[in-house]
Amino acid sequence: MRKLLVVTLVGALLGAALPGAALAGGRGYGGYSGGHGGYYGGHGGWWLPGAIIGGLALGAAALVTAPFWALSARPVYAPPVAYAPPPAYAVPPMYAPSPTYAAPPPTYPPAPSYAPPQAATVQREIIYSNGRHVLEGDGVRQPWRWVWVPSASPPPPPPPSPVP
Numbered sequence: 001m002r003k004l005l006v007v008t009l010v011g012a013l014l015g016a017a018l019p020g021a022a023l024a025g026g027r028g029y030g031g032y033s034g035g036h037g038g039y040y041g042g043h044g045g046w047w048l049p050g051a052i053i054g055g056l057a058l059g060a061a062a063l064v065t066a067p068f069w070a071l072s073a074r075p076v077y078a079p080p081v082a083y084a085p086p087p088a089y090a091v092p093p094m095y096a097p098s099p100t101y102a103a104p105p106p107t108y109p110p111a112p113s114y115a116p117p118q119a120a121t122v123q124r125e126i127i128y129s130n131g132r133h134v135l136e137g138d139g140v141r142q143p144w145r146w147v148w149v150p151s152a153s154p155p156p157p158p159p160p161s162p163v164p
Helices: 002-017 048-072
Strands: 125-127 131-136 145-150
Touching: 002 048
Parallel strands: none
Antiparallel strands: 125 131, 131 145
């Protein structure tokens, strides 16, 4: 029964809050007159009378239904009367640390010492019949460089021997 009453009142309030064409002065929504060039209607336009009547109706409905709402209200949360202290916990007994057992550190034999590596033998000369290529530099302080060294010219042929 109470729900039906509330739904009916809400519907009536919504109907009263929405202005109709009669409240707008018979000129349709907004009071626009197509032939007279603009809006008019004065005193707040089409919505002011509906807002006043709707506000009055809503206030009246709230005033009438207030006792029903007040009597049907149930407490959602009731705070406790007294708080209990938090539970006390016993301190755990202290134990001595357990002994640690570990293997002795491993001993390693000393690293063998090796003779420093010898510089790799590099072929520094390539010989041809008319000369040779010589590799200069060490590749560290001076860059490698091949140099062509021509061979000495052969001695001239011996003079022809006289024919007797």
